[in-house]
Structures are given as C-alpha cells and as structure tokens.
Amino acid sequence: MVIGDIQRTRRLAGNPSSTNVSDADITQGLAYGTSQVIAATNKDDWDTDTSNDFYPTAVMAAVYFASSMIRDRFNDQVDISTEHYNRATALITQIAEVLASSGEGGGGSGSGSSSAIASRQYRTYPLNPNAPVYRSMTSQGQTLIGVETYTNIPQ
DSSP states (O other): OOOSOHHHHHHHTTOOOTTTSOHHHHHHHHHHHHHHHHHHHTOOOTTTOTTSTTHHHHHHHHHHHHHHHHHTTSOOTTOHHHHHHHHHHHHHHHHHHHHHHHTOOSSTTSOOOHHHHHHHHTOOTTTOTTSOOOOOSOOTTOOOTTOOOOSSOOO
C-alpha cells in the first residue's frame, strides 16, 4: 500500500544507479512518504481513492518524502534533501487543511468525525505553525489581571 512511482522518485532523487539505490530502497522510501501523507491528512485510503481531487498532490508529496530520504543518504552539498522534505510538508499541510475544512479525512471511507475536524483547528504551535505561540511566563513589567500582589508578606 504505497502511493508513488519508483521511476519518478529515482529521477527526483538525482537518478542514482540501481547499484547504489535499489528499487526496494525506493519502495521503502515511498512507504515512508505514504505513511507521512496518511498521518498528516488523517486519510488512510489514498491508494484506492485515486479519484480524489488531491490524489496527485498526495502522490507528489509521497515522492518528495521518498526523494528526501534517498538524497539524505548521500553527500548533499546543495541540501536538496531538505528542500524536498519542506516541499512535501507544504503539500500535505495544504491537503490536510482543505480536507479538515471540507469534512473529509479520517477513516478509510473519507468521512471524518466532527471531533477530529474540530480538534484540527485548535492544534498548538508545534503541530500548527500558524498558531500563536503560547507563553505562560510573564515578562518584567507585565502584570496579571485579577491577581493581587503582596508587598508585605508575613514570614
């Protein structure tokens, strides 16, 4: 259950020879990419739901993840591995946001639960780079509203 094409992945990864990177290695990279797509989109039927509008984007994200994994094994002076990883992440983030807002995602049938959709909007900063960073500590000069300050505390 992988999405993506071995030959496209090989070309995107810099066309390494089959002695350096076997087809089995590329298939393992595509399995990694597919798992990343499934985890981010909360939709586990990408291999059978080829009529979905975002299927080509999901395939491209899996291929970029696989290419990143393969390029990471070699001396990548231009850091194309990181560029491909970032592209894949951007693609699946875009898919996940659209699926969450449209009610798709989660489960193999493409129908998500309302709690999964609601929780998608309220993720904190590390999982949602667009969310504001929450700070629980106050800086100097800041005061908390509704909190009394004691200057003479008995000891």
